[in-house]
Amino acid sequence: MKRERRLDEKLPHYLEALRELVAVPTVSARNQSIPEGAETVAAIARRFGLQADLHYFDGVPYVIASHRAGEGRPALLFYNHFDVQPEDPLELWETPPFDMAEKDGKLYGRGVCDDKGHIIVRFAAYDLLAEELGEVPLNLLFLAEGEEEIGSPHIREFLREKADLLRAEGCIWESGGVTSRGRPELYMGMKGVMSLELLARGPKMDVHSSLGPIVPNPLWRLVDFLREIKDADDRIRIPDFYADVLPPDEKDIKALSEGLEEIEELKENLGLEAFLRGAEGLEAKRRLFFEPWVNINGIHGGYGGEGSKTVLPSEARAKLDIRLVPNQKPEVILEKLLYYRYKSGYSDIEIEVSGGVEGPAKTPIDDPFVRLVADSAEEVYGEKPLLIPIAAGSGPMAHFREILGVPIVGCGMGYPGSRIHSPNENVRIEDFKKAILHTARVIEKFASIS
Structure with missing residues (x-):
């Protein structure tokens, strides 16, 4: 005392x-x-x-x-x-x-x-x-x-x-x-993170949206590519994305099994009816802490102010972050994403690392x-x-x-x-x-x- x-x-x-x-x-x-x-x-x-x-x-x-x-x-x-x-x-x-x-x-x-x-x-x-x-x-x-x-x-x-x-x-x-x-x-430990910026280009200047039937819209192009990254079952589609993931061992699972009420309170505090894929309890904690993921942080292009503006933008950008777990290496995941972009027919979309890159640790x-x-x-x-x-x-x-x-x-x-x-x-x-x-x-x- x-x-x-x-x-x-x-x-x-x-x-x-x-x-x-x-x-x-x-x-x-x-x-x-x-x-x-x-x-x-x-x-x-x-x-x-x-x-x-x-x-x-x-x-x-x-x-x-x-x-x-x-x-x-x-x-x-x-x-x-x-x-x-x-x-x-x-x-x-x-x-x-x-x-x-x-x-x-x-x-x-x-x-x-x-x-x-x-x-x-x-x-x-x-x-x-x-x-x-x-x-x-x-x-x-x-x-x-x-x-x-x-x-x-x-x-x-x-x-x-x-x-x-x-x-x-x-x-x-x-x-x-x-x-x-x-x-x-x-x-x-902590997950790793890699922040990326994606850029899709269209006409050399913003144009009237009436030209949409014949002029490529970079926002649609960008959205189409983003759709390719995750499937309808909320699994990342980048080939071999999960290949190097180190699963939790018995001691980790035992630790995760404690405090399960906290994950349910998180769901309630966020106003959610359910987590992705209906995960609950231990499985929700396992995914949160031991599963890698790709987040869309924001999509930008064209007009976003009050009222309407009928414009077809010249470019569109998206900011992403990729969360990594032990045994995954940021540079390897980036190479897999770039190859997937090429194989999927979106090599025109530019991808660059936009911030510090940090690997996972435990x-x-x-x-x-x-x-x-x-x-x-x-x-x-x-x-x-x-x-x-x-x-x-x-x-x-x-x-x-x-x-x-x-x-x-x-x-x-x-x-x-x-x-x-x-x-x-x-x-x-x-x-x-x-x-x-x-x-x-x-x-x-x-x-x-x-």
């Missing part, structure tokens, strides 16, 4: 640090305020007693903060990002997105959950332990980047360059949270580091955590697994109503505090067994 009391005493200090960080509008999609964000993270880290330096790769700033306990001691790595999604649509925010507000036990602002709040959670955990113990007997490394929301295009090469500096025996990933019932969730669920983080969560939250072998979302985790060879677990303070990437992003203050205590217990436990 002493630690909890000290956390309550220091909470205003931690919230002020988060307010300072939220105030910097680090929107990577607009390349906005990224250097300022890096400087702010480093300055906060130093105030918390950590050494912090800025490292640049191809002009892109990264922050590496650290506590050095001495040669020969093991290291624990924390990965986070300080860039955020755009605040649009601004009119749907109830409070200014970059001026953190506190209301009804919650904190509101862009990045309070994804992921600036988690940066402060990690720093605060160290601060609590350093004050309590005098000296934390473990090497701690904190890496924060400013490009995660645009696919972390430089981090792979940055990790290669700084691998010796960032070597660790365990890694806590950027974020996580609790279920609707307050049960902590831990995840050990730490075995029975890794000792997973057990340590899970045991720590149970001690803090008072119940066993829900283990998710691989999260449905994506991030640069595969690069850390490949280059650093480190076991990775994601945990944090989000909850189903956090609205990340949406207006009114928020976290509950009690979840913020619990995440600090959990992180502190992970550090303490890791130091004791190492």
Whole structure:
């Protein structure tokens, strides 16, 4: 209880640090305020007693903060990002997105959950332990980047360059949270993602739609090709798309079998009568976490404003993302798509990669580091955590697994109503505090067994 009391005493200090960080509008999609964000993270880290330096790769700033306990001691790595999604649509925010507000036990602002709040959670955990113990007997490394929301295009090469500096025996990933019932969730992997843009061309200029019977319409051309990607049974038709998929093992299935009520609540919260192909319970979770997929994010062309405009556009575009699971390689899937485009008679449609490409990653669920983080969560939250072998979302985790060879677990303070990437992003203050205590217990436990 002493630690909890000290956390309550220091909470205003931690919230002020988060307010300072939220105030910097680090929107990577607009390349906005990224250097300022890096400087702010480093300055906060130093105030918390950590050494912090800025490292640049191809002009892109990264922050590496650290506590050095001495040669020969093991290291624990924390990965986070300080860039955020755009605040649009601004009119749907109830409070200014970059001026953190506190209301009804919650904190509101862009990045309070994804992921600036988690940066402060990690720093605060160290601060609590350093004050309590005098000296934390473990090497701690904190890496924060400013490009995660645009696919972390430089981090792979940055990790290669700084691998010796960032070597660790365990890694806590950027974020996580609790279920609707307050049960902590831990995840050990992430799907890969590859974002694509498709372009179909028609006449060299927009023309009157009366010419439709004789002039090719690129929107129809694009829609026809998109129809070829998925069949009526919601299976992807790209040849051998599923060939390399690694299915869940017995331990994964056992983990997926817990918390089945959460997947049913998701369906209800989304206002759906049924998931695709009527999936329910365990099968719905298996597909969500272990099945690859192709998403259409948007189709653009012609006129989309108020009223009508009888136009046949000169070009049409579609944005897609492909979600990948362990053993699938982005470059192989892209080659299969390009070949399928040719074989299907749509070689005129242009396809290009439009963002960062991230492969899938997974730490075995029975890794000792997973057990340590899970045991720590149970001690803090008072119940066993829900283990998710691989999260449905994506991030640069595969690069850390490949280059650093480190076991990775994601945990944090989000909850189903956090609205990340949406207006009114928020976290509950009690979840913020619990995440600090959990992180502190992970550090303490890791130091004791190492």
